[in-house]
Amino acid sequence: MLNYNRVPGLVETREGKGETTLVVDAPRLREAARYLRDELGFNFLSDIAATDYLGWGGKGVSGYIGSAGGRDLNKPSTQGLQRLPRPKPRRFSVSYHLLMLRAGAGTRVRLQVWVDDAEPVPSVVAVWPTADWHEREAWDLFGIRFDGHPNPQRILMDDDWEGHPLRKDYPIGGEPVRFSGEE
């Protein structure tokens, strides 16, 4: 088992479903990234996933909730699963999925930072060059700025597109469809 206690800027460690999530302070992300790569050996950055939590827990999340083991009639009907989702610290989370690529000993960890709108995140292109396009995508679709990125341009949308499409306050667009239950 790896010891994550000395990761710079570590705020919280979460374990769940066989995965470890290390939440670090955004300004110290580059140090934490270098520590993980050089000291602990996470040499492979698999993915950078940004998520927008605007409206989290707002609608449609309580009620009939399923479980793997079936229902126990002696417990109240929601079996304790009925709770609103835990509130999140900031609006955006940026998750870096890291992998220690060593035959026979591969390990995964998720490095996570939380930022608000217009708060920049240090770029890790100097640590893992593959972060180049992932960070451009996060900028393009979410509007998260990465400080120190050598080429911060839109990558998937048109160069003159306005807005950041995957934010929750950006409409789905398209044409309205009559008689359809979806929006």
Place this chain on the structure above:
Amino acid sequence: MERAVGLTTLEKAVAWAQTKSMWPDTFGLACCAIEMMSIVSSRYDIARFGMEAFRSSPRQADLLIVSGRVVHKMAAPLRQVYDQMLEPKWVIAMGACASSGGMFNNYTTLQGVDKIVAVDIHVPGCPPRPEALMEGIVRLHEKVLAGVPPAYELHGVGC
């Protein structure tokens, strides 16, 4: 003499020639392109229609098979390729995405390629089977043989 010489009108002869060697343009965009490639393969064999010569240059192509989802960023190159084709030219919108946007009713997908080019035949399916695309091509040939003008003369863009 009727056994050795055929008599016809000029329009019918020209239409017959157009249908027998209507060369498509390589405009494969997404999943439908893979099924379009499989009609070139030996089982479905589009060469029997004289169409296996997919031209890379739009100036040498007669038919534009838009196979796949067209997004706003790609709409300008699509229109440019269509403009570079010489008349007479036909367009087949292959698949649900090219015909109407398919399952992608969102900010980035064009809801039907007939918003920017004049489409002759829409082929439904996601993706359409190679036989379905061939049915579309055969119907296009029937249209041409019957004397129906191409879509840009008939109804233009937006239908």
Place this chain on the structure above:
Amino acid sequence: MAIAPQRPRIYEGTRIPSPIPSVLELPQELRTSDDVLTVNFGPNHPSTHGVLRLVVDLHGEEVVGLAAVIGYLHTGFEKNMEQKSWWKAITYPERIDYVSFQYNELVFVLAIEQLLEVPERATWMRMLLCELTRIHSHLVWLGTAGLELGAISMFWYCFRERDRILDLFELVTGVRMHTRYFQAGGLAEDIPPGFFDECAKFVEVMPKAIDEYEALVDRSQIWLERTQGLGLLSADDAIALGQSGPVLRASGVDWDLRREQPYLVYDRVDFRVPVRQEGDVYARYRVRMEEMRESVRIIDQALRRMPGGPWIADDRKVVLPPREELHTSMESLIHHFKIVTEGYRVPEGEVYVTVESPRGELGCYVVSDGGPKPWRVKFRAPSFVALEATATCMRNALVADLIAIVGSLDTVMGEVDR
């Protein structure tokens, strides 16, 4: 036999361009030269696999500057999936990587299934179908790569077997492509009778077909000259650039998710992982050919060891009950109603699941808020990352090599743009 060109095989140090890792910039001495021509490859180009645009600076025939522009197929999958229920959202991922479609379904469904127990039969069948999809993907790659390099007849040979695989898919699922057969909890329907015999016939035919493909090009001098020594990528550069799959294994790194972090039942079948050291286009070609042979072996073992039993999990809150029960059981009726109208719910949490797709590590990051719709789904597409490596592989390349190198990275633009 003519002498193969004396090209370097693998390099020391790093070739990743700086400061921007994915853009090869003009060298200083050529910036004021009149001899540099900027050419646009694509987005509508017969040899870039799909709508990829490469802005290339050419000095004569040599490529001195390269930048890849993508986004011409960005369909907004992720935002669309947030609008649909979990069940309906499974239809979307297939079209992301449309050549190995079942892998995308698999990775999304595995992410949802962190909470369910899936029966054995479904797991073995999923593995069998995924290996068939791997062969399908490599066949399409080989056919089109051959076509682009001038070995045109390869296309027809590969697509002959590809149609056999699609016949098998049609036999099982009813559709040739985009089968939508994997469900959260197992398979949508039981495996129809007659499939195992047809699949066994395929397993006999396929190794001979692979021999035919190799006989076509493997000793052809033109093929060897056009693929050996090109597109070099060292192991360290490949890891730094996030490469995975055949590109990584052709650079000498022995890493395959099926063996290292097994999912489905890969830990119970026997297969080799081909690795080569040269890091060039020819090495990637050989790795994929070997992988096709190994996939046939896996399919053979799965056919012989397929267990009987149910094909989908029993949890009625997630899986529709069988129709006969709707006439007799009130709970089944209510479950059916709830699942069809509202959809099942996935408990709150986030999970990142990876599988070894034919292109590399395909990952799916799912965030659920406990509701009936996904909150966020992000797909880690291996082709997106592979295109970042074009600038590194394209050093000292000629125009004709450009096509060979981009082809060897086996990119599918649906994945890149999503």
